[in-house]
């Protein structure tokens with residue numbers, strides 16, 4: 507049976523009481539307070555394979571109560587009280603109750619048949635950073651709506667609350683844009699994945715379905731349209747977006763830094779505004795990611811001209827711009843969020859953006875990139891930022907990472923997963939797990955509570971849950987798997 511502190515990310519405060527275990531029996535009631543109905547139904551679905559329970563809105567004693575309260579501050583904060591006579595989950599908002607349920611899940615037995623007993627005691631928990639993300643590259647290899655939904659289900663276990671979708675790149679364009687149908691007809695067709703892999707794009711309805719599904723799990727989608735570089739797929743579909751209007755060949759190799767939108771052409775901004783308007787309309791979340799990385803085919807002056815035109819468009823359609831940190835080479839509005847992704851020890855532009863009031867997302871490639879190989883024997887992934895074993899993903903801190911970027915300037919952390927070498931969800935899972943839990947713990951848990959030996963032990967205890975759920979993970983030799 508799990509101990510009360512066998513939880514990833516490690517909660518802020520845990521007070522076990524071994525005399526207070528609670529057993530869920532067939533017929534145990536889940537009591538949904540006002541506003542807690544949706545999370546209560548989710549909990550019932552989670553419990554169903556272990557023990558049949560029912561949801562009720564009538565107050566009463568015993569069972570598992572979910573309550574909204576103004577005694578807790580912060581939407582994602584929660585507390586859990588497990589006592590012999592019942593369990594109470596409390597939070598200020600449904601997102602906090604959902605986080606509490608994710609904690610509760612890790613305290614349940616893994617398979618049906620065992621008594622469904624929860625370890626007694628109290629947990630009080632809250633996140634360190636508001637943004638704890640993962641990025642999935644669906645441009646290099648496409649993943650279907652159902653695959654992305656399954657990925658969302660796997661990441662929410664670790665209280666990840668943002669899913670950044672890298673929707674466009676040199677190889678493919680994966681989101682339907684009204685008025686620009688060739689983007690997906692041509693660059694979402696068969697052969698547009700790396701090395702000519704299969705077709706795929708999201709229609710507007712598909713994308714809305716993903717956004718809704720993510721929202722039902724308290725995950726916000728961050729759509730990325732990468733520009734002014736990484737645009738060969740757009741230019742294959744619309745040669746008018748190139749400097750001389752001439753067709754360019756389709757590219758499905760892994761090169762970067764060769765394509766650029768034309769900063770000096772008005773037609774560029776007509777295209778970009780249409781895209782930003784449509785993507786903003788499909789996105790209830792506050793952020794729209796405009797890429798901005800590796801624009802080696804754009805001069806520094808053209809990059810400045812381009813960003814100076816495009817950043818206000820993001821604001822015009824009601825969103826905050828996130829961009830890879832190269833974006834911070836221009837003067838940013840304080841609503842913009844540079845995402846640091848490289849391996850250098852400092853970044854002048856990012857520090858300058860912080861001085862101007864910007865928040866930052868921290869994603870150093872040599873710590874948080876889920877597409878880096880674990881070690882030289884890893885068959886999937888890349889190694890340009892070195893090998894990233896589980897301890898390397900865990901033993902660092904975002905507040906120490908960049909001069910001029912202190913704790914208060916950090917919006918959060920994100921673990922990007924680029925898909926050049928990943929063809930299946932099993933590939934994606936193998937690179938994600940067990941490193942995403944390390945990044946999730948860095949993003950959620952108190953710094954003083956983090957400890958590698960404790961993390962190793964909790965990770966080992968978690969692994970049978972992946973196996974039971976059919977989720978692949980890398981059996982790192984650093985962990986004593988059961």
Ligand code: ACM
Nearest residue numbers: 799800830847924
């Ligand atoms: C990146 O890895 N090019 C952001």
